[in-house]
Amino acid sequence: xxxxxxxxxxxxxxxxxxxxxxxxxxxxxxxxxxxxxxxxxxxxxxxxxxxxxxxxxxxxxxxxxxxxxxxxxxxxxxxxxxxxxxxxxxxxxxxxxxxxxxxxxxxxxxxxxxxxxxxxxxxxxxxxxxxxxxxxxxxxxxxxxxxxxxxxxxxxxxxxxxxxxxxxxxxxxxxxxxxxxxxxxxxxxxxxxxxxxxxxxxxxxxxxxxxxxxxxxxxxxxxxxxxxxxxxxxxxxxxxxxxxxxxxxxxxxxxxxxxxxxxxxxxxxxxxxxxx
Amino acid sequence: xxxxxxxxxxxxxxxxxxxxxxxxxxxxxxxxxxxxxxxxxxxxxxxxxxxxxxxxxxxxxxxxxxxxxxxxxxxxxxxxxxxxxxxxxxxxxxxxxxxxxxxxxxxxxxxxxxxxxxxxxxxxxxxxxxxxxxxxxxxxxxxxxxxxxxxxxxxxxxxxxxxxxxxxxxxxxxxxxxxxxxxxxxxxxxxxxxxxxxxxxxxxxxxxxxxxxxxxxxxxxxxxxxxxxxxxxxxxxxxxxxxxxxxxxxxxxxxxxxxxxxxxxxxxxxxxxxxxxxxxxxxxxxxxxxxxxxxxxxxxxxxxxxxxxxxxxxxxxxxxxxxxxxxxxxxxxxxxxxxxxxxxxxxxxxxxxxxxxxxxxxxxxx
Numbered sequence: 234x235x236x237x238x239x240x241x242x243x244x245x246x247x248x249x250x251x252x253x254x255x256x257x258x259x260x261x262x263x264x265x266x267x268x269x270x271x272x273x274x275x276x277x278x279x280x281x282x283x284x285x286x287x288x289x290x291x292x293x294x295x296x297x298x299x300x301x302x303x304x305x306x307x308x309x310x311x312x313x314x315x316x317x318x319x320x321x322x323x324x325x326x327x328x329x330x331x332x333x334x335x336x337x338x339x340x341x342x343x344x345x346x347x348x349x350x351x352x353x354x355x356x357x358x359x360x361x362x363x364x365x366x367x368x369x370x371x372x373x374x375x376x377x378x379x380x381x382x383x384x385x386x387x388x389x390x391x392x393x394x395x396x397x398x399x400x401x402x403x404x405x406x407x408x409x410x411x412x413x414x415x416x417x418x419x420x421x422x423x424x425x426x427x428x429x430x431x432x433x434x435x436x437x438x439x440x441x442x443x444x445x446x447x448x449x450x451x452x453x454x455x456x457x458x459x460x461x462x463x464x465x466x467x468x469x470x471x472x473x474x475x476x477x478x479x480x481x482x483x484x485x486x487x488x489x490x491x492x493x494x495x496x497x498x499x500x501x502x503x504x505x506x507x508x509x
Numbered sequence: 510x511x512x513x514x515x516x517x518x519x520x521x522x523x524x525x526x527x528x529x530x531x532x533x534x535x536x537x538x539x540x541x542x543x544x545x546x547x548x549x550x551x552x553x554x555x556x557x558x559x560x561x562x563x564x565x566x567x568x569x570x571x572x573x574x575x576x577x578x579x580x581x582x583x584x585x586x587x588x589x590x591x592x593x594x595x596x597x598x599x600x601x602x603x604x605x606x607x608x609x610x611x612x613x614x615x616x617x618x619x620x621x622x623x624x625x626x627x628x629x630x631x632x633x634x635x636x637x638x639x640x641x642x643x644x645x646x647x648x649x650x651x652x653x654x655x656x657x658x659x660x661x662x663x664x665x666x667x668x669x670x671x672x673x674x675x676x677x678x679x680x681x682x683x684x685x686x687x688x689x690x691x692x693x694x695x696x697x698x699x700x701x702x703x704x705x706x707x708x709x710x711x712x713x714x715x716x717x718x719x720x721x722x723x724x725x726x727x728x729x730x731x732x733x734x735x736x737x738x739x740x741x742x743x744x745x746x747x748x749x750x751x752x753x754x755x756x757x758x759x760x761x762x763x764x765x766x767x768x769x770x771x772x773x774x775x776x777x778x779x780x781x782x783x784x785x786x787x788x789x790x791x792x793x794x795x796x797x798x799x800x801x802x803x804x805x806x807x808x809x810x811x812x813x814x815x816x817x818x819x820x821x822x823x824x825x826x827x828x829x830x831x832x833x834x835x836x837x838x839x840x841x842x843x844x845x846x847x848x849x850x851x852x853x854x855x856x857x858x859x860x861x862x863x864x865x866x867x868x869x870x871x872x873x874x875x
Contacts, residue, residue, distance in 0.1 A: 291764040315767030322765070328607030328757045329812035334524055342755045343767035349528070349751025349815055356524040372524070395766070 240267035240398035240429045241302045241317055243288055249296030250283050250455075257283045259455045260297065263433070265399060270425050271433040272446030272463075276476050279452040281435040282323065285403045288433060289320040301399075315343035319392035321402040323435075325384070327376060333387050334372040337363055340394030359394045366390035366420065382413030389417065393424070400424070402434040406441060414438070418445045439493040443467055451475060467491045479504075528815045536816060540823030544589065547827045551585045551834045552577055556842045583732065588724045588833040588847070589826040590735040591792045594742065594784040596825015597818060599799020600806065601746050604753040604814050605777045606686065610862055612799030613664070613785050616690035619796075620697030621667025622660040622782070622789040623719050627701055629659030630790075657734050661786035667693060668778045698794070722795030722848025724833050731791050738787025739822070745780035746818050749773055753814040795848045797855020798825055798832075804862070 243265040250258040258280045265271050265288060273281045286292040287299060290306045299306040301317060309317075319340070327336075340362065341355040351359075363369040366386045371379065376387060385405055392400060402421065406414035418434075422445055425432045436442040442449055442463065449466040451459040453475040459466045469482040472493060479501045481494040496504070553561055557576055564573040599612035613619045633652035671689045698720050718725060726732070746753075752773035755763040760770050788795075802825045803817060810816040829847065832854070836847040 286761070289765055291761050310767075311764070311769055312767035315765060318765075320762075320765035322759075322762060325762065326607075326759055328604070329609075329807065331757065331812050335527065335811075335813060338524070338527075339755060339758065339766065342751055345751060347748050347751065349754065350530065351526050351528070356526060360524050 238316065238396040238398040240431050242266060243306075243318070243399050243431060243433075244300045245284070245288055245294075245297065246300070247297035248284070248287055248294040248299065250280070250287060250292065250294050256455050258287065258294070261450075261452070261455070261457050262460075263288065263450050263457075265401075265431045265433045266448075267398070267431045268425060268429045269431065269447040270422055270445055272442040272449040273433060273435045273452065274437075274439060274442050274449055274466075275452030275458070278454075279475075280455040281452055282403050283455075284450075284452065285320070285401050285433065285435055289318055289401050290314050291320065312343045315395065315397070317397050318399045318401065319395040319397040321388055321392045321400070321405055323403040323407065325388050330375050330377055332372070333368060333374050333376055333379070333390075334359065334363070336376050336387060337368075337372075337390045337394050340391040340396075343395060358396050359390075362390045362393035365393055365424070381408045382410070382416070385409060385413070385417055386420075389420070398429075399431045400433075402432070404435045404437055407437055414441060421445075439467060439472070440490075443491040443493070444488070463491055467493060527813060533815070533819065536819060537823075540820060544823055544827050544830070547830050548585050548589065551830050552581050554834045554838055555581060556838060583726045583729070584724055584833065584837075585830055587726055587732050587735065587791055588829045590732065590739050591724065591788040591795065592798055592829025592832075593822040593826035594735065594739045594788040595795060595798035596802035596806075596828065597739070597742060597746065597822040598781045598784040598788075599825070600803035600814075600818050600821035601749075601753070601777050601781055602799070603803050604817070605756060605774060607757060607759070608686065609804065609866065610687055610800070610859070612797070613781060614694065614794060614796035614798075615687055615800060615859075616668070617671050617693030617697065618664045618667050618690075618781060618785055619789055619794045620694035621670075622664035622785045623794050624697045624700055625663030625666075626656050626660035626786075626790050627704055627719060629656045631704065653730055653734065656790045657738070657786045660789045661782050664782035664785040664789075665778060667697075668782060694794070718846065719789070719793035721846040722793045722851070723846040724792050724829075724836075727791055735787040735791055738783045742780045742784035742787075743819065743822060745776060745783070747815075749776050749780070750815040750818055753777070753818075757812070757814075793848065795829070795851055797851045797859065798829055800862075801851075801855050801858050802828055804858075 245261060245263045248258055248261045249256065261280070261284060263271065263273070263284060273284055275281050283292065287294050290299065293307060301309065306314065337359045338351060338355065341351060341359060342349065344355060345351060360369070363372060366389045368383065368387050368390050371383060371387065376384065379387060385408070389405070400421070405417055409417060418441060421432060421434065424430050434446070436446070446463060448461060449463055450457055451466050451471060458475050459471050467482065469480065472480050472482060479496050481496055483492055484490070485492045553559070555576065559573045559576050561577060564571070564577040567574040595613065602611040602613065602616060603609055630652060633655050671686065671693055674689045701720055752763065752768045755766045755768045756770070756773065758766070763773070764770055803821045806817055806820045806824050810820050829851075832850045833847045836845040836850045839845060
């Protein structure tokens with residue numbers, strides 16, 4: 234990209250968020266480090282999306298602090314923040330039909346003036362983002378006619394056009410098939426390695442988390458249950474406790490990565506019997 | 510406009526900008542030219558056939574000259590400013606609320622403006638009954654300031670109220686917002702009719718026209734107020750177009766792009782209230798212009814608010830000039846309120862949109 238979106242260290246310390254009386258996050262610490270992919274995992278309702286929103290600065294925590302390079306994130310003007318941190322939300326609803334190039338150009342909003350007139354560098358950044366996300370050939374297509382995989386790559390291109398050094402993704406693979414999920418995460422990790430981006434990604438799929446993340450945060454009902462490398466976090470004991478079901482956790486002989494599989498009731502009962 | 514874009518090979522030419530100052534200039538000039546043609550055509554329309562060139566050459570006291578330049582032209586100009594304000598306000602509200610069914614009329618904003626405007630208008634006639642105040646010239650001039658100001662307050666308060674009521678107990682769903690607005694409008698219309706009965710002595714005719722919507726030429730000064738609020742509203746909204754584009758991604762999406770969502774919302778409501786305050790005192794509650802026009806405009810220019818907003822203003826102006834010409838002439842010498850014409854076009858259109866939106870949300874749910 235144009236290269237001025239310098240990576241930064243994004244830290245949440247003791248962050249708490251309440252939805253009404255329910256605590257969505259409670260004393261959560263997380264660090265998004267340049268050149269690393271942080272995976273945020275946990276069961277439904279454990280606060281993964283809330284943590285990403287807090288890190289992105291679109292939700293202000295009721296307790297604790299979020300710091301960007303040591304400075305309070307909320308002391309930063311909104312537009313300056315948006316030039317440092319890009320967010321790929323779980324779903325992108327569009328009120329009106331819009332073409333791919335226009336959606337990607339929206340990523341330049343934090344860079345353009347009051348009237349939103351794009352300068353040559355904005356057009357260049359959007360173009361480069363589309364090349365990187367491999368959606369250039371879709372530029373003229375209406376976004377609502379794209380397949381799930383194409384759409385998610387376009388939304389990633391929008392975030393890349395923002396030219397931010399910190400990239401936050403909220404379940405980017407939840408609507409993607411295996412091939413497209415892997416393509417997207419490959420791309421994200423390449424960007425992280427090549428440009429030193431600081432990346433945090435919410436993942437439902439623990440196998441993808443084991444494959445792509447340098448470090449993981451395992452959330453359970455708004456609290457950090459475990460944090461560390463995939464090998465440290467993805468343990469049989471912790472996962473069974475947090476997800477509340479029996480699981481199969483093992484090393485994959487071929488990839489050397491951890492594999493986590495859920496077990497059906499039938500399988501659990503059979504295993505139980507064989508143990509006895 | 511931009512249907513089939515040829516695919517560019519990777520590494521090919523960089524994107525062309527969609528909106529540049531030059532293109533915006535061309536858009537405004539082109540639309541102004543179209544409006545000029547519509548206005549000229551409208552000048553020829555009326556119960557009395559007039560040769561416009563003869564009228565132009567005729568002396569000021571000639572009947573043809575009077576008909577064209579003193580009866581038709583002021584009314585056409587007023588219809589243009591009112592239509593421009595309503596089209597622009599509708600486009601802005603649809604963008605802000607991400608709701609293709611929004612417009613100042615449906616959301617009750619016109620009703621709120623009309624209600625307080627009427628109260629101010631009745632109040633402004635009171636000084637005329639007090640000799641001392643009349644001697645100070647408080648009757649006519651005061652109305653010119655007080656009525657639009659009251660309409661502005663009414664519009665703004667309604668916008669905030671309707672949004673607040675619809676949001677109570679969680680997020681405002683598109684339909685609760687519209688329902689609240691429609692109920693509020695009915696309530697305002699009832700109160701206006703009530704005031705009409707009370708204030709019968711003063712100006713019963715004029716007040717009832719507010720409810721249906723009629724282009725009412727009150728004089729050059731009123732038209733000027735309507736024009737000034739239109740320009741101010743356009744300026745404010747042009748400066749909000751970038752934020753409105755980002756709001757198409759939802760509040761959170763816009764916030765992640767650095768948009769101050771609260772401030773953007775306030776700016777748009779103030780602009781809409783200004784536009785409505787300029788329009789309502791001279792036209793009452795004309796419905797459906799702000800609803801229909803942005804849809805047609807988006808079909809032509811796409812969804813980029815930087816283009817949709819100005820184009821909706823011009824298209825709204827042209828649409829209301831045409832609608833008012835129909836209202837003036839369709840029944841021969843008897844005039845129809847223009848609100849009847851716009852409602853007859855807009856009612857079926859609204860149902861069509863509602864049906865399409867319902868079909869889409871069903872499709873999304875399945």
